[in-house]
Amino acid sequence: MSETLGDAGPRRPVTLDDVARRAGVSQPTASRVLNGSARKVNEALRERVVTAARELGYTTNLSAQAVARGTSRTIALVISGISDPYFSAMAAAIMRQAELAGLRVSIAVTDRRSDRELELVREIRGHQPLAIILAGTGFLAPHPEDTLVDELRRYEETGGRVVLISRTDLPFETVSFDNHEGARQLARELAGLGYRRFLLLGSGTALLGMQQRIDGFVHGLADEGISHAADRILYPEFSWDGARRAIESLEEDTLREVELVFAITDDMALGAIAGLRSRGVSIPDDVAVAGFDDITTLRDIVPSLTTVHVALDTVAEEAIHRATTDGEVFTRKTVPAYPVLRESTPGV
Amino acid sequence: MSETLGDAGPRRPVTLDDVARRAGVSQPTASRVLNGSARKVNEALRERVVTAARELGYTTNLSAQAVARGTSRTIALVISGISDPYFSAMAAAIMRQAELAGLRVSIAVTDRRSDRELELVREIRGHQPLAIILAGTGFLAPHPEDTLVDELRRYEETGGRVVLISRTDLPFETVSFDNHEGARQLARELAGLGYRRFLLLGSGTALLGMQQRIDGFVHGLADEGISHAADRILYPEFSWDGARRAIESLEEDTLREVELVFAITDDMALGAIAGLRSRGVSIPDDVAVAGFDDITTLRDIVPSLTTVHVALDTVAEEAIHRATTDGEVFTRKTVPAYPVLRESTPGV
DNA sequence: GCGCCGCTGGCAACCGCATTCCCGCAGCGA
DNA sequence: TCGCTGCGGGAATGCGGTTGCCAGCGGCGC
Numbered sequence: 001m002s003e004t005l006g007d008a009g010p011r012r013p014v015t016l017d018d019v020a021r022r023a024g025v026s027q028p029t030a031s032r033v034l035n036g037s038a039r040k041v042n043e044a045l046r047e048r049v050v051t052a053a054r055e056l057g058y059t060t061n062l063s064a065q066a067v068a069r070g071t072s073r074t075i076a077l078v079i080s081g082i083s084d085p086y087f088s089a090m091a092a093a094i095m096r097q098a099e100l101a102g103l104r105v106s107i108a109v110t111d112r113r114s115d116r117e118l119e120l121v122r123e124i125r126g127h128q129p130l131a132i133i134l135a136g137t138g139f140l141a142p143h144p145e146d147t148l149v150d151e152l153r154r155y156e157e158t159g160g161r162v163v164l165i166s167r168t169d170l171p172f173e174t175v176s177f178d179n180h181e182g183a184r185q186l187a188r189e190l191a192g193l194g195y196r197r198f199l200l201l202g203s204g205t206a207l208l209g210m211q212q213r214i215d216g217f218v219h220g221l222a223d224e225g226i227s228h229a230a231d232r233i234l235y236p237e238f239s240w241d242g243a244r245r246a247i248e249s250l251e252e253d254t255l256r257e258v259e260l261v262f263a264i265t266d267d268m269a270l271g272a273i274a275g276l277r278s279r280g281v282s283i284p285d286d287v288a289v290a291g292f293d294d295i296t297t298l299r300d301i302v303p304s305l306t307t308v309h310v311a312l313d314t315v316a317e318e319a320i321h322r323a324t325t326d327g328e329v330f331t332r333k334t335v336p337a338y339p340v341l342r343e344s345t346p347g348v
Numbered sequence: 349m350s351e352t353l354g355d356a357g358p359r360r361p362v363t364l365d366d367v368a369r370r371a372g373v374s375q376p377t378a379s380r381v382l383n384g385s386a387r388k389v390n391e392a393l394r395e396r397v398v399t400a401a402r403e404l405g406y407t408t409n410l411s412a413q414a415v416a417r418g419t420s421r422t423i424a425l426v427i428s429g430i431s432d433p434y435f436s437a438m439a440a441a442i443m444r445q446a447e448l449a450g451l452r453v454s455i456a457v458t459d460r461r462s463d464r465e466l467e468l469v470r471e472i473r474g475h476q477p478l479a480i481i482l483a484g485t486g487f488l489a490p491h492p493e494d495t496l497v498d499e500l501r502r503y504e505e506t507g508g509r510v511v512l513i514s515r516t517d518l519p520f521e522t523v524s525f526d527n528h529e530g531a532r533q534l535a536r537e538l539a540g541l542g543y544r545r546f547l548l549l550g551s552g553t554a555l556l557g558m559q560q561r562i563d564g565f566v567h568g569l570a571d572e573g574i575s576h577a578a579d580r581i582l583y584p585e586f587s588w589d590g591a592r593r594a595i596e597s598l599e600e601d602t603l604r605e606v607e608l609v610f611a612i613t614d615d616m617a618l619g620a621i622a623g624l625r626s627r628g629v630s631i632p633d634d635v636a637v638a639g640f641d642d643i644t645t646l647r648d649i650v651p652s653l654t655t656v657h658v659a660l661d662t663v664a665e666e667a668i669h670r671a672t673t674d675g676e677v678f679t680r681k682t683v684p685a686y687p688v689l690r691e692s693t694p695g696v
Numbered sequence: 697g698c699g700c701c702g703c704t705g706g707c708a709a710c711c712g713c714a715t716t717c718c719c720g721c722a723g724c725g726a
Numbered sequence: 727t728c729g730c731t732g733c734g735g736g737a738a739t740g741c742g743g744t745t746g747c748c749a750g751c752g753g754c755g756c
Contacts, residue, residue, distance in 0.1 A: 013476070013506040015742060026706045031743060039745095042704070057502045062474040063420070064742035066411035067711050082455075083440040085433065085645055092431040095457055104471070107430075107455045109443055123452070126410040128361070154405045158361040270648045297433055300618045302650050363712055374736045379714060387715095390734070412712035415741050 014056045023052040035060055066128060071159070074104040075323050076129040078120060080112050080136035085295045086267070090135050090165070093316035101320050103130065110136050114148075121151045131161040131323030134170075163322045165315060166209045174332040175318045179209050179292075180216035182308040182337030183262075186290060187220025189339050190260060190306075193347035195288065196226060199254075201246060201263040201272060203238040210238070213264040213292055213308075232258070240271035247275025255279065258287055260345065266291035266298055266307055288345040303343035310337045362404045371400035383408055414476060419507070422452040423671050424477040426468060428460050428484035433643045434615070438483050438513070441664035449668050451478065458484050462496075469499045479509040479671030482518075511670045513663060514557045522680040523666045527557050527640075528564035530656040530685030531610075534638060535568025537687050538608060538654075541695035543636065544574060547602075549594060549611040549620060551586040558586070561612040561640055561656075580606070588619035595623025603627065606635055608693065614639035614646055614655055621649075636693040640685075651691035658685045 020030035025045055033041050033049040041049075052058075066072040077094055079087040091107055098105045108124060110117040117136065124132055132155060149170060152162045162172040166179075190198075200217060203210040214233060221227070232254075236246035243263055247255075261276070263269040269291030273283055281287050284303055294309035314335045322333075368378035373393055381389050381397040389397075400406075414420040425442055427435040439455055446453045456472060458465040465484065472480055480503060497518060500510045510520040514527075538546075548565060551558040562581060569575070580602075584594035591611055595603075609624070611617040617639030621631055629635050632651055642657035662683045670681075 011505050013742095017742080027742090028707085028744075029705060031745090032705095035743080037744085040704075045705085057498070059470055059474045061415070061476065061742050062471070063411040063414035063476065064711095065474075065744080067409070067415050067713085067741090068743040068745085070711065070744095072411070081440070082430075082443065083433070083436045083644070085431070085436075088431045088433075088436040092429070092457075095430065109440075122407050123410070125407045126413075128409065128411065150405070157359050274648060296431070297645060298648075300622060300646075301648060361712095364714095365712080375713080376715075376737085377735060380735095383714080385714085387734075393735085409712055412741095413714080415743090416712075416714040418714095418741070 013061070014058045015061070016058070018056055019049060019052045019058050022056060023048040025049060034058070035065065071128060071130065072104075073102065074106055074127065074129045075131045075133060075320075076108060076124040076127065077105050078108050078110060078117065078124070078132065078134045078136055080110050082107070082109050084267075085297045086265070086293055087135065089296060089312055090316070093312040094133065094135070094319065096313070097316040097320040101324055103320070103324070112136075118148050118151065121148060121155070125151065125155050125160075128158075129160065131163060133163045133165060133319050133323060134167060135165040135319075136167070161323050163319050165319055168332060169208050173322045173329075175315050175322065176209060176332070176334055177310045177315065177337045178334045179212035179337065180219070182310070182339065183213040183216030183264075183292065184220035184223070186262070186292075186306075186308050186339035187217045188223055189341060190262075190288075190290065190345060191221060191224035191226060193341075193345060195260045195345070195348060197257050197259040198226075198232060199250075199258045199261045200233040201243050201261065201268050202233055202235045203264060204235045204242065205238045207238065210264045217262055236268075238268070240267050240274075243268035243271030244275040244278075247272050248278060255281070259348065260288040260290065262290045264292055266293045266295045266305060269305060269307070270298070270301065284344050284346050290345055294340055306342045306345040307340055308337050309340045311335050361409070362406045363409070364406070367397060367400045367404055367406050370404060371396040373397060382406070383413065419476060419478065420452075421450065422454055422475065422477045423479045423481060423668075424456060424472040424475065425453050426456050426458060426465065426472070426480065426482045426484055428458050430455070430457050432615075433645045434613070434641055435483065437644060437660055438664070441660040442481065442483070442667065444661070445664040445668040449672055451668070451672070460484075466496050466499065469496060469503070473499065473503050473508075476506075477508065479511060481511045481513065481667050481671060482515060483513040484515070509671050511667050513667055516680060517556050521670045521677075523663050523670065524557060524680070524682055525658045525663065525685045526682045527560035527685065528567070530658070530687065531561040531564030531640065532568035532571070534610070534640075534654075534656050534687035535565045536571055537689060538610075538636075538638065538693060539569060539572035539574060541689075541693060543608045543693070543696060545605055545607040546574075546580060547598075547606045547609045548581040549591050549609065549616050550581055550583045551612060552583045552590065553586045555586065558612045565610055584616075586616070588615050588622075591616035591619030592623040592626075595620050596626060603629070607696065608636040608638065610638045612640050614641045614643045614653060617653060617655070618646070618649070632692050632694050638693055642688055654690045654693040655688055656685050657688045659683055 016030050017027050020027040023030060029041060029045060030049050032039050033046050034053055075098060077091060079091055081087055095105050108120045110120060152172060156162055164170055164172050164174045166176045168174050168176055200214055202214045234246050236242035261272045263272050269289050273289055276283060276287055283289055290306040292308045294307045298305060318333055364378050365375050368375040377389055377393060378397050380387050381394050382401055423446060425439060427439055429435055443453050456468045458468060504510055512518055512520050512522045514524045516522050516524055548562055550562045582594050584590035609620045611620050617637050621637055624631060624635055631637055638654040640656045642655045646653060666681055
């Protein structure tokens, strides 16, 4: 055959037809053998098809399959940023769970731009995945969320499932951490260690989950009879740098009064630490610091960071479960979060 | 119409046909308007089509488009792990460049299992992307690489492009850092700071790029007349924990002689630091430490880590360029890497 | 020995979109 | 006014795979 000499030029990919022909069966039969079908095929034929497929190096054209079936075994994950340790840990957890469920996952990154988020969702809709999981914390301000909601609604109407993680602002299936309770417990533990004068760093951007952490912390302090906490709450830009700058621009007097800084994320806690150090403050001797998220890659920070641990795997599992179980309506589910005390808050 | 009352049950997604019908044009015309076609369409019709599409919330079915066109604007990125800061930074860089080039990127994670890697490549082949970029450091040992090579070859034969990052062991387009030169320059700088007695941490798994870092470092020391360096090279497991354990199980006498530990990755350098600290060694006063990769998320480590900076964006750009430019053969390209001295190596 | 049923393979239609080809039409020059 | 050219719309076909349906075959019961 010309097989032997034809090594140049892009050859056409091997199709199911090729396999069928080589195995001497019809194309539907080959399809039934190679791609999970309910119908049985005679063992001898099955064997021939499998062999032919292997010899030819056949791979199912997943696009064609998706078109024909009208659906795919893929779930789409939308996150804010891939190099953010929180999101990458989340993505890893989701992928782990998805693999267990025999699902592919395709990741899309919004880069924290909500226009991009909308664009991505539209594009994803074009892929007709089984489900869309939105793990990015939504930024309410910039663009009309209704457009996004519309888009997601449309997607749901055509049989897709939408799952939100840590984002209770949209009317879809939601899985989130117990931000309020986690922060509250943390506050109580810290109060138990003798801390009394706190500085809280929230998010300048309106983020529901983040505000819950602030509220929970304040609530926890109130539980312990510390009621003046709400005086010292800052809302800098929601980032490492935002936290650092907030600390750096603090009045000297104000800073001197602070015993402990609680930031709503580990990332911001690190920014706060950087800011504190640039002002010559020693941690934890002068000021203690606590964060939220318990990010693994921060294990090497010195002093080790007191924070609130969130069960990513549980959240991921719940999310995948909701993504794959259709019909039922779960509404909102909350996963526990609990404080982890480390060296950055040794107590007074 | 029944439109008004039919709000229950999965409705069929809006297709191009629906749009065409509503706009009162033929389906090809709608196609030409909505998806980039060479042919022009009358402005009035174009308008009608666009409006109809918007009103109906039409989204191109990308799978169908891929089937019809036989190709897609997607590139597939294969990395070892998503929560590894190095890979997530790499992925972020690739996505940035891809977006500039108007490409989608779908990420697949091997979890460092080479069987999974093979499986993924087969699956990816089924998606018929424009290109496959393999950024994971290959693990040569476990499975016959030829199978992977076969698979990639097949993919190339059907018009796809394969690009490898930091992985010079396979016969495809390759972009990598100048590991050797980067490490060599670092060694020379450190020698210039007065360090003389080094401990090197390599990779127990055979990884070409990683070995180059060791070789380059040794070479650099030799440049400075330090020739006995090769005595103190350890090859622990290629991970944070591997490095930590290697340090912890060091003989007391051996440890006492060490002035500086060079690890082939920042990750391992951190493991080494953890190990050193657990043995009561102060950094950098007793022992200095240097790594490789210059991972951004480690900015908060104290003391800040001396390392070798790699230009991720340049690598990503080169990779995308190779992924999109067909016909030409680029073979192997090297991107510079240069040392960055920080607090972890103050000099003797 | 006949009829019925169940099993399994193949035919053909179909999924949603792109593209080729054909044809009508307007515009232009002669 | 006629013919030619060029543009743009539409019918038909194809992409790779799936699935409803029919037909043929073998097994079984009576």
